[in-house]
Amino acid sequence: MIAAQQLPQNYVGQGGGTAGFMKDLQTTAAGALQAITPHTAGIAGLTAGVALGAIxxxxxxxxTKEVETAASGLGRAVxxxxAEMEAAAQAGAAAAGMSVTSARSMEAQFLxxxxxxxxxxxxxxxISKDFGATVGLDADAAGAALAEMFxxxxxxxxxxxxxxxxxxxxTARQATILAKQNRESEAQALLLKALPDQLANAEEATTKLGRAWQNVGNFASNAFDKIGSVINRAEEEPSLEDQIALVVIDSRYTFPDDNGIYAFSTDGDT
Incomplete structure (x- = not known):
């Protein structure tokens, strides 16, 4: 952005003047537009789509590999x-107002x-964002603090x-007793049940502009994550349920009639 802002200034400083800069810019833009054809635009769009899909x-x-690695290593016992951990990441992210990618990273820390x-x-x-707002930490640091604490x-x-x-x-006494009885998960759940109503609201602690940028960032991150998930499912072997669905769909197609038209049955009859 800074380079874009300085470009006209540099041009003027070299003697071209603002009018000259704008004229040359218009000429360059016109030339670029002439070079764009349906064919080149299609290639560019396809290339961009493939690149975005790969990213x-x-x-x-x-x-997802970060969670899988942590789960198969130090987190094997817990x-x-x-599917359960992915569902927890999705639901937790939605409740906290963060990206699913950030939620998975927290899961890896917990594991x-x-x-x-x-x-x-x-x-x-x-509770990670609200906990962070309460003790003065950002979401990532709050996740690390919760992992260490719990x-x-x-x-x-x-x-x-x-x-x-x-x-x-x-509550502190009861959680301590549960922990000493080797019922750590129950102790953690007890503390988590008591915390939410005592925490600051991270959303209220953020300005409207800050919330807007967070929402944009989360939306973009989740959109990319969803695209990646779809591509990943396409790369994997279809599940038995998916295979059955494909067979059902295929069975509803009939051979073409005399006019070469294929029929599709909606009543399940083949």
Whole structure:
């Protein structure tokens, strides 16, 4: 943007003048427009589409692979199924107002602790932005802080009670007892149930312009993620359910009639 703003200034400084700059710009633009034909525009559009698809696919694979790697490594004992964790990322992201890619990154952090149950991922992601707004951290730092804190729910209970005053003494005591009984996931769930009503609202703490930019960023990120997901499904072997659906659709087509027209049955008869 700075270079674009300085270009006319540099031209003027070299003696061309603003009028000269604008005239040359118009001439260049006219030449460029003449070079654009339906054929070249089609090639350019196709090339751009392929490039965007490749970027989206790559980004999706990197994002999901981070969770898969963490789940098969340090998080093996606490990981849920791929579908369950993806659903948690999607739901948590929607609740928190963040991108799904960011939510998956948080899941990977939770998994690497090896101590946070996957059944608590959605709620942790959901409160991450509000927790960050409450303690003065951005969303990424808040995710890291929650991962470190909830890996030790007994310690988290004391921190949330004594340092932040976000839970009461009874909740802190109960969570500590559960943790000492090796019921860490239950202790984490108890703390997560008590936190939401005590946290600041991240959306209210952000200006309208800030919220607008966040929404634009999230929309763009999620759109690319969706494209990558679709491409990934196309690359994979169809599921049994998908294969059955294809057979059903195929069975509804009939051979062409005397006019060479194919019929399509909507009543399921072949």
């Amino acid at each position: 989206a696919y790559s980004g999706y694979l990197i994002s 990981a849920g199924s791929t 690497r602790t090896g101590l946070i149950g996957s059944e608590n991922f959605e709620q942790l992601i959901s 890996a030790d729910p007994a310690k988290a209970a004391q921190t949330l009670f004594q340092q932040y005053g976000l839970i009461d003494a009874a």
